[in-house]
Amino acid sequence: MADTYWCEVKLAAVPETEAELIADFFQEEGAGGVVYDDPAILDQVTLTDDEYLGEEFPGKLPGTFGMRAYFPVDDRLGERLQRLAGKLEPLLGTHPEFELRQIREEDWAEAWKSYFKPEHIGQIVIKPSWENYSVQQGELVVELDPGMAFGTGTHPTTRLCLLLLQELVKFPLQVLDVGTGSGILAVSAAKLGAAAVVASDIDPLAVRIAAENAERNGVAGRIACREGNLLELGLTKQFDLVVANIIANAILAIIPDVPGVLAPGGRFLASGIIEERYPEVQAALGERGFVIEKSLHEDGWVAVIAVMRELEA
Numbered sequence: 001m002a003d004t005y006w007c008e009v010k011l012a013a014v015p016e017t018e019a020e021l022i023a024d025f026f027q028e029e030g031a032g033g034v035v036y037d038d039p040a041i042l043d044q045v046t047l048t049d050d051e052y053l054g055e056e057f058p059g060k061l062p063g064t065f066g067m068r069a070y071f072p073v074d075d076r077l078g079e080r081l082q083r084l085a086g087k088l089e090p091l092l093g094t095h096p097e098f099e100l101r102q103i104r105e106e107d108w109a110e111a112w113k114s115y116f117k118p119e120h121i122g123q124i125v126i127k128p129s130w131e132n133y134s135v136q137q138g139e140l141v142v143e144l145d146p147g148m149a150f151g152t153g154t155h156p157t158t159r160l161c162l163l164l165l166q167e168l169v170k171f172p173l174q175v176l177d178v179g180t181g182s183g184i185l186a187v188s189a190a191k192l193g194a195a196a197v198v199a200s201d202i203d204p205l206a207v208r209i210a211a212e213n214a215e216r217n218g219v220a221g222r223i224a225c226r227e228g229n230l231l232e233l234g235l236t237k238q239f240d241l242v243v244a245n246i247i248a249n250a251i252l253a254i255i256p257d258v259p260g261v262l263a264p265g266g267r268f269l270a271s272g273i274i275e276e277r278y279p280e281v282q283a284a285l286g287e288r289g290f291v292i293e294k295s296l297h298e299d300g301w302v303a304v305i306a307v308m309r310e311l312e313a
């Protein structure tokens with residue numbers, strides 16, 4: 001099979017205040033992953049390898065850090081970079097200087113595997129498909145090969161969701177997972193006993209990987225993997241639980257549409273929210289008739305469970 005190549009696009013000095021917006025721009029252009037060089041503020045980490053974590057950044061300017069995004073090497077790459085430059089220029093006040101590097105997918109996908117070990121999160125054990133593991137009594141093993149998609153269970157936003165899923169999925173619920181990535185939450189929900197799960201992502205690669213992981217765990221019959229954002233999915237049924245581990249901006253964008261897909265008494269579990277953006281998310285939830293039932297906080301990240309306020313008679 002021919003080798004697949006990815007292009008690493010690096011911006012050396014991203015202002016911290018604009019980081020989330022810039023990460024969004026990369027994702028809008030179809031980046032397969034966005035990585036911050038400063039491990040203290042890892043956000044949309046799709047991949048890690050020894051080059052990225054623990055690296056020293058001697059040229060780091062105060063209040064800035066490096067950001068790298070990964071694009072498939074194809075005939076759309078030039079256009080994508082041009083459009084990105086156009087969006088970034090007003091924000092940075094100068095024409096962005098991208099540093100480009102070509103990476104063979106196989107090298108990249110293999111390099112970070114040594115960092116992904118079985119993760120215990122409550123009763124759930126996230127086991128990399130290439131690791132051996134002896135299951136202990138009471139454990140629920142989710143076997144995963146995330147490939148190039150986000151979701152290994154090591155990121156706090158995923159961990160918080162997995163902890164809350166274990167509290168919520170105690171009955172055969174109908175679950176919608178928005179931004180499924182590797183399918184980690186969808187597969188976990190199915191293994192916890194969800195009756196049916198719709199696992200959606202705007203990234204076709206994630207949809208494929210989630211389907212493979214559903215298959216690997218013997219729950220493919222209860223998980224429908226679908227590409228698109230919430231409104232594009234054309235959902236005809238209502239869900240007892242909508243889970244979305246996506247960044248604050250994306251959560252704010254879907255909040256108005258969530259009540260339309262929630263069954264009466266249903267819950268919305270939103271994660272991927274940095275502490276600083278939490279008040280905004282709380283306010284947006286309140287405006288759309290949600291009340292916050294519970295929130296969990298870890299390492300500057302927040303996950304929240306919201307329910308629709310009962311209408312007064």
Ligand SMILES: C[S@@+](CC[C@H](N)C(=O)[O-])C[C@H]1O[C@@H](n2cnc3c(N)ncnc32)[C@H](O)[C@@H]1O
Nearest residue numbers: 150151158179180181201202203206229245250
């Ligand atoms: C942080 S990852 C979460 C992956 C996994 N659910 C987890 O908890 O680890 C976010 C995923 O959401 C997808 N995404 C971002 N915005 C989205 C949107 N508006 N609708 C659906 N998927 C979205 C991204 O492609 C990415 O795969």
